[in-house]
Amino acid sequence: MIDALRDFTSSLPDVLQWVGVILAAAIPFVESYFGAVIGVLAGIPPVIAIAAAIVGNVLSMLIFVFSAHGVRSKVRNGKPAKPETPRRAKLRERFDRYGVAGVSLLGQTLLPSQITSAAMVSFGASRNAVIFWQVISIVLWGVAFGVLATLGITFLR
Template sequence: MMEQLNAWVTDLHPVLAFLAVFVIGVVPFLESYIGTLVGTAAGMPVLLAGTGAVVGNLLALAVAVWLGDRARRGLDRRAQRPPSARRQKMIARVDRYGVPVASLLAPTLLAISLTAFGMIAAGLDRRQVVIWQVVTVVVWALVFGLIGIGALRTFG
């Protein structure tokens, strides 16, 4: 099966291969790490697969940040209400571990873009959240790119 996939990707125009992993990168829960893994395991150069998946994931992240900021502003207008249990729980976890750790570990439980939305909507520092979410996108893509290379060497 890997040989057939590699043959198909080899015949695929590089722009189409890039767009395929870009689209995977945009999709929550697939994101940069699955896009990079799929592209690399399919025989794309790891740099091309990683770049496509990361760019797609960063697009989804930008939309999530924008929506989270809008949600935060909407919540600020209703500031007289006490914070919800969900918001208190998220802020308590981030306070406990910090934005860097929460960002880097979040993909194990939730999509990167959804995590960014929640953190910003909860009122965390937008700049810090964006920086660490971008780092998370790249780190997870690198890790899964290496896994893809390992899979190719093992099974290819």
């Protein structure tokens, strides 16, 4: 999949390749970290590739957060909570243990930022706190992987 996304990005005109990175990074499980790698491998300057990957991932995450917040607001109007599935219970346990900051920073190792952010909002976490910590996490992961990809390409040359 990464190769297909890199090929798609490379096939775009040079002036629009950053758009391909934004679109790729908006996909759950690709995120800012693989989006940055895709951009670097496609030959986009690393700063532009990393920035585009971060923008794509943040935009996608914001859509999920605002959607989850809206759904939660409508569903919770005086209704009792439904029983949790085992997977959701496990995610809630981690949320309760590590808080918004911990889940945001470490959660991307297990699930995409879109899913973890929507889950945290659905658990009742502050929408603004989730957005704040998710943006920090997306930037850190995107920069780290973008720098590693750049160093790897430089080392192989």
